[in-house]
Amino acid sequence: MISKSYKNELENKIETLEKQIRDNAKNLDKFQNEQLFSQKVLDSLPGIFYLYNEKGTLIRWNKAHETISGYSSEELPEIGIYDWFSQSDKSRVRRAVEQILHKGEKRDVEANLLIKNGSLIPHYFTGVRMTIDGVKYLLGMGTDITQLKKTENLLIKSEEKYRNIVENAVEGIYQSSPEGRIISANDSMAKILGYQSAQDFINSTSNLAKDVYVSRNERKKFVKLMEKNSSVSGFEVKFYKRDKSIIWVSLHARPVFDSKGKLSLIEGMILDITKKRRQRESLEKSEALLREENLKLRQNIKDRYRFAEIVGKSPGMQEVYDLILKASATDANVIIYGESGTGKEIVAKAIHNLSDRKKGRFIPVNCGAIPENLIESEFFGYKKGAFTGATTDREGLFDLAQGGTLFLDELGEIPQNLQVKLLRVIEGGGYTPVGGKEIKTPNARIIAATNQNLKQYVAKGKMREDFFYRIHIIPINLPPLRDRIEDIPLLTEHFLKEMAGTDEIMVLSGEMMAALFNHSWPGNVRELQNVLQRYITLGNFNLIDEVDQEIKIFKRPQAIPVMKEGENYSKMMDAYEKKLIVSTLESCLWNREKAASLLEIPIRTFYRKMKKYCLKRQDMSNLA
Structure with missing residues (x-):
């Protein structure tokens, strides 16, 4: 039988055990809750x-480990730590793990994670040692760096591409300190300056200012521009080559500043422009000589009766001659304004023949005569197969005018879509033949002509404003014949002599000359030429006035001798003027007032000329 005391003791022990069980249950719940919380935290991690x-x-492990690897929670513990990596990565991972566990060092390693399907995913692993109750553990995380590796590879390729571009560039590319020490350069830089390679150039050049720049002042000027944060483009300067010969280079550079705003680096590129510079200097000398010659011509041009193939001594034509000389001394675009028949093409030819382009071709184009669907192929040419019927390559007008002059008559007829392309050509952008890919850069001067008011065309939207101003550099206005009637005798003499084709030229009667002076000349010089051509060919003299009434005079031409070598031009003109005055007096029955009126000469001047030539009525018989 159990004693009472023992029973009490036993009950106390049971009570104590029950309390311990309750306490342990509480601790277990707490531990399980903490484990659940920590697992949730781990599962929320992306890596x-x-x-x-x-x-x-x-x-x-966490949920991401299962998701990324493809293994289940039952399979994961069966996979050893080194089985996650390919053979090429295992040794690096092993060294890192040993350093972590044995030395307690934190280690990072980049390796490819081998997942269940056999794929390799680049990861960045970080590991540390954790010791609990003397037991060592390896604790860590792995981050997927697939996208980072792609970006890195793209960056590597980009750097390689940039390096290849720099190394294969024909331009010399370099980096230098502000003091002039070469940091890097490509082989082209070395070759331009006469060195074997970029390394040879870098090793042989201690300072740009001392070893390369001919003028140290130019170097100082360049560095000051860099310090002002000014990128430099087209800075022309002389450089020494390795053999101390001198070349001209065009320098393009930009400054690089450090975090304090101080110039730390200069990145530059050079082009050898020695040949171009010499050509430019030669051209400048030629232009100077041409300007000098033109100046001499201008000094002697006053009161000239003829200039190039142009006839006329009127003040308006003297101004035209002066502009022709100015235009021929440059390569600027010219626009010639004038009514139909005033001789715009003759003026354009005169500019061409007096310019440095006289050895090139003069290509005249009537812009209004080219169908709109063909105008682009006419100007720029086309390639074989560009369209039906294009069986061979064909050169365009710009090709034909290479080195010469392209004369664009009736400029206002050019459609706007072509104006855009012509503007690109004029601005140096070149052109592409129809059906082609190659960009051609023409070397042709443009001289344009029109009988329209192009400013009104711009206002009405028929012509692009930028195109107008690119063409309208040197404007030349040709006066109509009605505004230069004092040139009619000279023009008449010129055409009659040219048309007769004999040693003698025809002379018109006073009545005919009076008719020429009084005519309005809507067709200008061309109309005069046609009137005289009919007179020589058919023997009749027809002038059609503004109301279509004809003046018809049938009279065979008289002849006067053509001036021969050694004869005096002034005396020849005096003889011609004398015959003209007598002929007019004869037609007016020697009525001097009427003759002076027909010739539009003031009566006092007319009397003075009669006195000069000793003209009296009885002299009529001496004029045969």
Whole structure:
């Protein structure tokens, strides 16, 4: 029988055990709750979490580990720590794990994670040692760096591409310190300056200012521009080559500043322009000589009766001659304004023949005569197969005018779509033949002509304003014949002599000359030429006035001798004027007032000329 005391003792022990059980249950619940919380935290991580013991067995992981690897929670503990990596990565991972567990050092390693389907995913692993109750554990995380590796590869390719561009560029490319020390350069830089390679150039050049720049002042000027944060483009300067010969280079550079705003680096590019510079200097000398010659011509041009193939001594034509000389001394675009028949093409030819382009071709184009659907192929040419019927390549007008002059008559007829392309050509952008890919850069001067008011065309939207101003550099206005009637005798003499084709030229009667002076000349010089051509060919003299009434005079031409070598031009003109006055007096029955009126000469001047030539009525018989 159990004693009472023992029973009480037993009950106390049972009570104590029950309390311990209750306390342990509470602690277990707390521990389980804490474990659940920590697992939720780990599962929320985007990367792999892992906890390995010293034997390399995975004892804890997160959900991402299962998702990324493709293994289930039952399979994961069966995979050893080094089985996650390819053979090429295992040795690096092993060294890192040993350093973590044995030396307690934190280690990072980049390796490819081998997942269940056999794929390799680049990861960045970070590991540390954790010791609990003397037991060592490897705790760490792995981050997927697939996108980072792609970006890195693109960057590497980009750097390689940039390096290839720099190395294969024909331009010399370099980096230097502000003091002039070469930091890097490509082979083209070395070759331009006469060195074997970029390294040879870098090793042989201690300072740009001392070894390369001919003028140290130019170097100082360049560096000051860099310090002002000014990128430099087209800075022309002389450089020494290795053999101390001198070349001209065009320098393009930009400054690089440090965090304090101080100039730390200069990145530059050079082009050898020695040949172009010499050509430019030669051209400048030629232009100077041409200007000098033109100046001499201008000094002697006053009261000239003829200039190039142009006839006339009127003040308006003297101004035209002066502009022709100015235009021929430059390569600027010219626009010639004038009514139909005033001789715009003759003026354009005169400019061409007096310019440096006289050895090139003069290509005249009537812009209004080219169908709109063919105008682009006419100007720029086309390639074989560009359209039906294009069986061979064909050169365009710009090709034909290479080195010469392209004369664009009736400029206002050019459609706007072509104006855009012509503007690109004029601005140096070149052109592409129809059906082609190659961009051609023409070397042709443009001289244009029109009988229209192009400013009104711009206002009405028929012509692009930028195109107008690119063409309208040197404007030349040709006066109509009605505004230069004092040139009619000279023009008449010129055409009659040219048309007769004999040693003698025809002379018109006073009545005919009076008719020429009084006519309005809507067709200008061309109309005069046609009137005289009919007179020589058919023997009749027809002038059609503004109301279509004809003046018809049938009279065979008289002849006067043509001036021969050694004869005096002034005396020849005096003889011609004398015959003209007598002929007019004869037609007016020697009525001097009427003759002076027909010739539009003031009566006092007319009397003075009669006195000069000793003209009296009885002299009529001496004029045969």
